[in-house]
Amino acid sequence: MVGEVEGRSKRLACGRALVGGGDVVGVVVKVEHPLSFLGEVDPLKGTLYDGRSIKNKVLVVKGVRGSTVGSYVIYALRYYNNAPLAIVVEGEADPIAVAGCVMAKLPLVDKTGPLGLRDGDEVLLRFTEGKGCILKVGGVDLKTSNRTAEGS
Amino acid sequence: MMLTKEEERALSGEYGEALSQAMRILVKVGEVLGAERLVPISHAHASGVSYATIGEPGVHWLESLVKGGAKVSVYSTVNPIGFDPYSDIIKVDENFVKGQIRILEAFEKMGFDTSLTCTPYYLREPKPFERLAWGESSAVIYANTVLGAFTNREGGPVAVAAAIAGKIYEAGLQVLENRRTDSRIRLGFRPTDAAEWSAVGYAIGERIGQGIPRLEVPPPPRDHLKYMLAASAASGGLAMMVIEGVTPPKTYLLGEEEKVEIGREDVEHMFGSVEDADLVFHGCPHASLKELVELDNLIKEKVEKEVWVAVAPRLYERANDVIKSLSKKGVKFVRGTCLVVSPIDKMGIRKVATTSAKTYFYLKRRGLDVWLVRLRDVASA
Numbered sequence: 313m314v315g316e317v318e319g320r321s322k323r324l325a326c327g328r329a330l331v332g333g334g335d336v337v338g339v340v341v342k343v344e345h346p347l348s349f350l351g352e353v354d355p356l357k358g359t360l361y362d363g364r365s366i367k368n369k370v371l372v373v374k375g376v377r378g379s380t381v382g383s384y385v386i387y388a389l390r391y392y393n394n395a396p397l398a399i400v401v402e403g404e405a406d407p408i409a410v411a412g413c414v415m416a417k418l419p420l421v422d423k424t425g426p427l428g429l430r431d432g433d434e435v436l437l438r439f440t441e442g443k444g445c446i447l448k449v450g451g452v453d454l455k456t457s458n459r460t461a462e463g464s
Numbered sequence: 465m466m467l468t469k470e471e472e473r474a475l476s477g478e479y480g481e482a483l484s485q486a487m488r489i490l491v492k493v494g495e496v497l498g499a500e501r502l503v504p505i506s507h508a509h510a511s512g513v514s515y516a517t518i519g520e521p522g523v524h525w526l527e528s529l530v531k532g533g534a535k536v537s538v539y540s541t542v543n544p545i546g547f548d549p550y551s552d553i554i555k556v557d558e559n560f561v562k563g564q565i566r567i568l569e570a571f572e573k574m575g576f577d578t579s580l581t582c583t584p585y586y587l588r589e590p591k592p593f594e595r596l597a598w599g600e601s602s603a604v605i606y607a608n609t610v611l612g613a614f615t616n617r618e619g620g621p622v623a624v625a626a627a628i629a630g631k632i633y634e635a636g637l638q639v640l641e642n643r644r645t646d647s648r649i650r651l652g653f654r655p656t657d658a659a660e661w662s663a664v665g666y667a668i669g670e671r672i673g674q675g676i677p678r679l680e681v682p683p684p685p686r687d688h689l690k691y692m693l694a695a696s697a698a699s700g701g702l703a704m705m706v707i708e709g710v711t712p713p714k715t716y717l718l719g720e721e722e723k724v725e726i727g728r729e730d731v732e733h734m735f736g737s738v739e740d741a742d743l744v745f746h747g748c749p750h751a752s753l754k755e756l757v758e759l760d761n762l763i764k765e766k767v768e769k770e771v772w773v774a775v776a777p778r779l780y781e782r783a784n785d786v787i788k789s790l791s792k793k794g795v796k797f798v799r800g801t802c803l804v805v806s807p808i809d810k811m812g813i814r815k816v817a818t819t820s821a822k823t824y825f826y827l828k829r830r831g832l833d834v835w836l837v838r839l840r841d842v843a844s845a
Contacts, residue, residue, distance in 0.1 A: 407493040
């Protein structure tokens with residue numbers, strides 16, 4: 313599947329792979345503000361504060377903040393089988409997200425810079441040599457106007 | 465990050481899954497914070513111990529560490545839990561008790577001292593320059609400010625990882641260069657009571673949010689400082705202050721300081737009377753022996769209201785005489801817990817008068833009616 317989608321992909325950026333894993337392909341859920349896992353994520357339902365589901369999605373957030381109990385919330389997402397496929401932080405991750413993702417064995421990439429992604433976009437997250445690269449493989453723009461591969 | 469060969473082996477899992485996971489947490493968190501290496505610590509203190517805080521997933525994580533062979537490699541202590549295990553003063557359901565006991569058993573199996581206190585410095589007082597990995601914001605700021613030890617505010621899992629590895633990443637307040645003042649607080653009045661100091665700390669935390677303020681005051685007693693620092697760490701994100709005559713020399717640097725004034729008007733609005741309270745509460749952070757003696761001297765006859773004092777279980781054992789005297793005067797003790805981490809709202813308690821602005825901060829956020837009273841007011845409750 314990965315090879316198939318890569319052919320029509322658009323490479324957006326590479327960030328720092330803090331917790332690595334294999335390649336991930338998934339649909340984006342985007343949070344436009346620094347996310348506090350404690351209080352803004354419900355691990356029992358796998359939803360965000362506004363009801364959007366993050367289960368088996370690629371959670372892309374502008375940044376992270378909040379109580380240190382947040383690490384346990386990330387672990388709880390895994391424990392209740394509601395974890396996202398990966399977390400991408402456009403800005404810098406913090407110790408809470410890092411500890412939580414190590415505990416939950418959840419791929420975590422940060423420092424990608426603004427990716428211009430929105431809900432429903434489909435991305436490929438590829439881990440190589442300490443980096444996590446995000447390739448857009450589906451979504452509104454790709455489907456309508458840009459299906460040719462770019463970059464590498 | 466530069467790791468020793470031994471650290472590399474631990475990271476790769478040669479010494480078991482638990483140590484490997486602990487190392488991964490420390491190395492990755494260190495990487496994010498710009499650390500170049502790990503450094504040895506003398507004492508880890510884990511927060512996030514209450515079942516109310518970490519729940520079933522937390523139990524599961526701690527038990528998975530035990531299964532992975534986790535053992536602490538330095539002296540390690542734990543924070544208060546969600547109820548008093550020695551009495552039925554705080555009512556919780558059976559499921560809560562079971563979950564909490566599993567948490568404590570996991571910590572015990574790893575070799576933690578299940579001290580159940582937010583004041584680990586009363587159990588073993590760290591010396592200046594000692595490196596620690598402490599959770600519990602009130603203990604962190606006390607260690608950095610009063611004792612001159614070096615610690616960041618570690619989240620629960622990071623402190624557990626540090627206890628297992630016996631190490632912490634070298635970043636933040638572990639580096640002298642970062643222990644530099646950036647504001648100077650001038651007090652417009654002289655607080656005379658633990659609760660007044662506590663309110664001052666609350667106002668400081670609220671005003672400056674983060675950073676390292678320098679407080680220009682004649683050194684207050686340590687007990688008063690404890691309340692002040694705890695409140696500033698709750699209302700703001702403070703992990704350290706500098707107080708000349710208190711903070712050990714050479715454990716800090718002076719930087720460019722912004723001036724901040726705190727006056728009596730900034731704190732007075734937090735105070736009320738004991739009369740309307742369902743509960744009068746002292747001991748956040750946990751009371752010292754000296755505070756118990758002071759309270760015992762202040763209470764002449766008997767308190768009429770519900771008065772609770774939170775203490776560490778070990779202090780309770782040690783302070784037998786004063787505990788007996790206070791108990792006779794109607795004071796009740798809560799051991800190994802406090803109002804911040806226990807579900808007291810579920811017991812029908814709505815109005816709380818307390819000497820602690822840290823308790824004030826957290827109970828207000830939980831929607832309770834809460835205000836400050838001075839210690840002498842507690843005596844007349």
